[in-house]
Amino acid sequence: MEKDATYAKDGTVDYHGNPSNKKETGTWKACPYILGTECCERLAYYGMSSNLVLYFKHRLNQHNASAANNVSNWGGTCYITPLIGAFLADAYLGRYWTIACFSSIYLIGMTLLTLSASVSGLKPTCYAKDKCQATDTQSTVCFIALYQIALGAGGIQPCVSSYGADQFDDADDSEKKSKSSFFNWFYFSINIGALLSFSLLVWIQDNVGFGWGFGISAVAMAIAVLSFFSGTRLYRNQKPGGSPLTRICQVVVASFRKYKVIVPADKSLLYETANAESNIKGSRKLDHTNDLRLVSQLPT
Structure with missing residues (x-):
């Protein structure tokens, strides 16, 4: 403390x-x-x-x-x-x-x-x-x-x-x-x-x-x-987090490759870092949201 x-x-x-x-x-x-x-x-x-x-x-x-x-x-x-x-x-x-x-x-x-x-x-x-x-x-x-x-x-x-x-x-x-x-x-x-x-x-x-x-x-x-x-x-300094363009491209590619994947209702089942901080220096983890969903979930 x-x-x-x-x-x-x-x-x-x-x-x-x-x-x-x-x-x-x-x-x-x-x-x-x-x-x-x-x-x-x-x-x-x-x-x-x-x-x-x-x-x-x-x-x-x-x-x-x-x-x-x-x-x-x-x-x-x-x-x-x-x-x-x-x-x-x-x-x-x-x-x-x-x-x-x-x-x-x-x-x-x-x-x-x-x-x-x-x-x-x-x-x-x-x-x-x-x-x-x-x-x-x-x-x-x-x-x-x-x-x-x-x-x-x-x-x-x-x-x-x-x-x-x-x-x-x-x-x-x-x-x-x-x-x-x-x-x-x-x-x-x-x-x-x-x-x-x-x-x-x-x-x-x-x-x-x-x-x-x-x-x-x-x-x-x-x-x-x-x-x-x-x-x-x-001064307090935030660490740079690398190129945001790279991360944007990664998100776009992953979205197209996994658009048929069924998203579980329990967010604990998602694959992500377990700790409270982001792996990207200078960035924070984003809360889960359905507001930006573009593709409806498809039945198996």
Whole structure:
């Protein structure tokens, strides 16, 4: 009983790979680092992206239609890449390493974008205010940085909120109640980052320069990375469970091969693992149900 009260029951482990000690890891001890990461990442993202159309138009000398189209394509990519990040996190890397790797890619992209807007030779040549000309190389560097940011965002966006939820054990009633409070603070952090971006950083880009605006966003992303790594010793980590596509294919094949099998009314007669946990790391056993039955039972 004492051991059950000491360790989390949801299968999470600490950064050493040992069962999570509830007194030393997770809950509100770990969440401030995750909330700080999200707030700074959103500040960096919105601060960089809110004025991209104007940057393409006035600095890269693109027409309105081309600038809007390029921003739309980039924004669409930012919404597609989370599919990659979510798959890698659940199947192979786990949420911690997915956030760690992709946030580093994100920071490199933000740094490169800042250099492309401020360093001589990389930034477009301006002859007057809002009248600039960019070479093909300068435009290429800018777009490489932007799509590197899109890739980095794809590893952070689908994982941060779930990683925060991992810090609370659903088997513990007090921690389960605290999880809802975490999500309130999580969305509050997003809104704080967005508020600072749309007010302060947009003003800086319009009145001081894009180099300064992108630079502050890059610094905010650096703080996000630092905040995330600072909480490493306190995090609870779910083990990745392997590719879900493989398991889906196994279910489909088994369904076709055994569609004539009569399902016994007593579930204890079914062939399955005897213990309460799933054999798939990071997953739980599913309760039996008839709701998804597709083929009627055939008489022998």
